[in-house]
Amino acid sequence: MPSLTWIGKDAVLNHHLDVPYRVLEKKYDFGDGEPGNKIIHGDNLEALKSLLPEYEGRVKCIYIDPPYNTGNENWVYNDNVNSPKIKKWLGQVVGKESEDLTRHDKWLCMMYPRLKLLQKLLSNDGAIFISIDDNEQANLKLVCDEIFGAGNFVGELIWKKKQGGGNDSNNIVVEHEYVISYAKLLSSFSLGLDTNYQLDEKLYPFEDAKGKYGLITLDKASIQFSPSLVYEIISPSGEKLKPRIVKGKQSCWRWSKEKVSKQYNDLVFKNGKVYTKYYRPLGVTQRSLLVDTVYGRTESGNDDIKAIFDIKPFDYPKPVALTKHLLSIATDKSSTILDSFAGSGTTAHAVLNLNKQDGGNRKFILVEMEDYAETITAERVRRVIDGYGEGKNAVEGTGGSFSYYELGPELLKDGFINEDVPEQTIREYLYYTETNHVLPQSNNGHPAHLGNFEGVAYYFLYNKDETTTLDATFLASISEKADRYVIYADNCIMPQKFLFDHDITFKKIPRDIRRF
Ligand SMILES: C[S@@+](CC[C@H](N)C(=O)[O-])C[C@H]1O[C@@H](n2cnc3c(N)ncnc32)[C@H](O)[C@@H]1O
Structure with missing residues (x-):
């Protein structure tokens, strides 16, 4: 199978494993209703990593609209990749002035580890949809074949973004963009019918x-x-x-x-x-061409945001109609939807509208790294929830809620547990590194018990102010029977043979805490 190579690829192949795990710090809640919707301000590479313990394998639909690498966007490549080649680029703005051979390399280096993490977050019956144009479409397709597997390619939609005009282009007036889609596991995935298609x-x-x-x-x-x-x-x-x-x-x-x-x-x-x-069918199997105006145009995306802000505070937001259509064919009423290049928050707008329309309870997670995460992204979502404007231009509120997060401290710093991190977060992290599952809501009553998984009981004996020891007293406090025990503590004074005979694995804090 052909694969794509580019400068810096070797350095980013496993970069997602080096990304530090940072705690998500909730700043505030907005609105009423069931919790679950999240807006995260921060670089998505770190934010996606922080989402893994709670969301790995649980996201039904990912929609992303990354920078297209047009040369006009000024996106920043600032991942902390430990490679001389990439270090040379660090912090550099990738713009017109870098219209050189490395512009595409940088874009691929930026996308690769993020797509790796996104793939982990997808559920087995889930799929990712990526908006892109001719600048990177061909590169993106090959990289996705590598990360998601060519056999999981769902298809490529061609979205008509504008109507007429534009004879100023050199040879071909480009009126379309693409939406590339891959399933986590094509055999477990099915796309819903397109109910917008104009039947005769x-x-x-x-x-x-x-x-x-x-x-x-x-x-x-x-x-x-x-x-x-x-x-x-x-x-x-x-x-x-x-x-x-x-x-x-x-x-x-x-x-x-x-x-x-x-x-x-x-x-x-x-x-x-x-x-x-x-x-008359309820809809038709999705066609590859999204030409009808029901799927929105760039212009209608502008109108959507103007209706909420009066001005246009963001360039090229996607139309709610397009995003909502993708969600309507790729989610069910209780799905979790992730957009890690959130921009003005169109995806949350579409989720809230769709929930209002069909009584659904879909949840969204948005990540945006720029400071406008609060002033535009979150503000748009607030206005969609509460409603905005008056008279005939009024936008009716959808209701709902979200929590706003910043990326907090690293959980492991210089090899040690960061004492500023709440113990509950450390417990969630540990349980996830051991089981790849979410920490159960309740334990067996023992304060150090994390949970049981496939016959193994996990314990975390931690006190940030003093050294903890796995000793006979601690073991005597465990009353439950399990096939095996994994116990984290600072020290262990029990003989190896005793541990072996009683199916106990001692893991030293912090030495044996796994990074992922
Ligand atoms: C093309 S815009 C998305 C527009 C969005 N679909 C909308 O309708 O408003 C891409 C967004 O991704 C954000 N972005 C780029 N790199 C990012 C990163 N590493 N982490 C988080 N956000 C990022 C940019 O700041 C920008 O807001």
Whole structure:
């Protein structure tokens, strides 16, 4: 299988493992309602890592709209990658002035570790959708093949972003962008129907309790002829009907005699002919072209944000219609949705609108690194929740809530547990490193107990003010029976043989705390 190489790739292949684990510090809650929605201010590389203990394998839909690397965006590459090549770039703004061979290398170095973490966060039945344009589409596709697996490629949507105009381009006026999609596991994933697709309503002129329908004759000359399919059907009024001869060719029924007798009530008798019904579908299988205005345009994205801020505080926000459409085909009512390049917060806007429309309880997680995370991203979400404006331009509130976070201190600093980190956060981290699962809400009552997983009981004997010791007194305080015990403490004075005989693994704090 072909794969892409670029300058700096070796340095970033496993960079996601070196990213420090930082604690998410809640700054405030906004609104009423069930908790769960999050807006995080910070670099998404660190924020995604911080989300792993709670969300690994639990995000149903990721939508990202990263910098397209147009050369005009001034995005900053400042990941702390320990490689001389990358160090040379550190903190450099990737803009027009760096229109050199390394602009694409830098973009790929930026995206690679983030996509790695995003892949971990997806649930087995989940998928990622990535907006992109021609600047990086081809590179992104190859990198995603590598990270998500070419076999998990769901498809590529082509979104028409603008209508007409623009004869100023050199050869081709580009009116579209792409949305590339990969499933975590294609065999466990299914995309919902597109209910926006304009069906030809003339095809469904009738209606009954099951919905709108059209009619199709039961006899057909175009199907494989079989003498057993030529027989008499008697209508409720006693009319005797046989398949017609069409242009000199004997047609036959599409249904066998048995099926007709079983489903006689599904037949429609009209003007001397027999018909079956076909119902108007709820939607169609997603088409690759998103051309209709129902999927929004760049212009409608501007209008969406202007309706909330009166001005346009953000360039090129995606339309709510596009994002909402993607969510409508890729989520269910209780899904968690992540956007780690949140910008003006369109994804949260779309989640709140969709929940309001269908009574859903989807949750969003947004990450935005710029300072406008509070003044634009969170402010937009507040105004969507509460409603904004008056009169005919008023935007009705959706209700809902969110919590706002900053990236807090690193959990492990210079090899030691950071004493400023709350013990509960350390417990969550440890349990996750041991089991890849979320720390259970309650334990067995023992203060050091974290939880049990697959027969193993995990204990964390920690006191930030004094040294802890795994000794006979501590062991005597454990009353539960487990197949095996993993116990973290500063020291252990029990003999190796005793630990071995009692299926106890001692892990030294901080030496044996795993980084991920
Ligand atoms: C193209 S915009 C997204 C626009 C968004 N879809 C909307 O509709 O408003 C990309 C956003 O990603 C943010 N971003 C870029 N690099 C980031 C990083 N490393 N961590 C978090 N956010 C980042 C940028 O600041 C920018 O706001």
